[in-house]
Amino acid sequence: MSRDPDGVGGISDPDMSESESSTTASRRSFLKEGAACVVGACCVGVPAVAGLVAWLDPLSQDGSSGDVATRVATLNALPADGTPQRVTVVRGRSDAWTRDGAVPVGAIYLRKTGERAVQALHSMCPHAGCFVDYQAARGVFFCPCHDSTFAVDGSINDPHSPSPRGLDALEVELKGDEVWVRFRNYRTGIQQKVPVS
Ligand code: FES
Structure with a gap:
């Protein structure tokens, strides 16, 4: 058993087959991309939401x-x-x-x-x-x-x-x-x- 080399988290198993390893790697890649999309969406979404809130907030008075x-x-x-x-x-x-x-x-x-x-x-x-x-x-x-x-x-x-x-x-x-x-x-x-x- 060894530390996860890509830093995503978890522990890797040396007995794992090549196809299992490939599936796991692509799953990790998917998770990474998914996380990046969520962070990206938040960065884009915040200004739009902030604009709406500013319009309705008591500070607009x-x-x-x-x-x-x-x-x-x-x-x-x-x-x-x-x-x-x-x-x-x-x-x-x-x-x-x-x-x-x-x-x-x-x-x-x-x-x-x-x-x-x-x-x-x-x-x-x-x-x-x-x-x-x-x-x-x-x-x-x-x-x-x-x-x-x-x-x-x-x-x-x-x-x-x-x-x-x-x-x-x-x-x-x-x-x-x-x-x-x-x-x-x-x-x-x-x-x-x-x-x-
Ligand atoms: S309420 Fe408008 S004219 Fe009477």
Whole structure:
């Protein structure tokens, strides 16, 4: 009996036949290649996973709970022609006792208004809180609850709209290629834009 010369591990048997020895060697070779593949896959997979986690992690936010900036998109992800893009705002929620991970807290529309300029509009109708849809064919936001419409910049364009104000604009900040938005809800049914605390 002698030490394994290839360093894979285990002990070799001098009485082993040539075919057994060859089978064992190829098995070892397979194991080595398999291990190399696993290590390689991990090396390639980690950056992709890290990117996804970074997107969903609470680190994609700054500020305190009432006034939080959240990373919501990249400039490249928004249509260059200014067509509004619906985006779900996801935040990590945690306090002294719980850490919920990423949870959706609302939805917004992002619209490029220039090379490096973005407008963010809350997707909730200020009349009674229904969600508006962007209708590309008509170029308007449509509220299904009372059949009213808003212009692409969020202003009221329906003279009979029961909404007391246009869609609520949200503060946008660009950090390099990233679009950050201070998402919050506003009271419905009143003319003034009053944050819900
Ligand atoms: S809820 Fe949108 S117009 Fe009434």
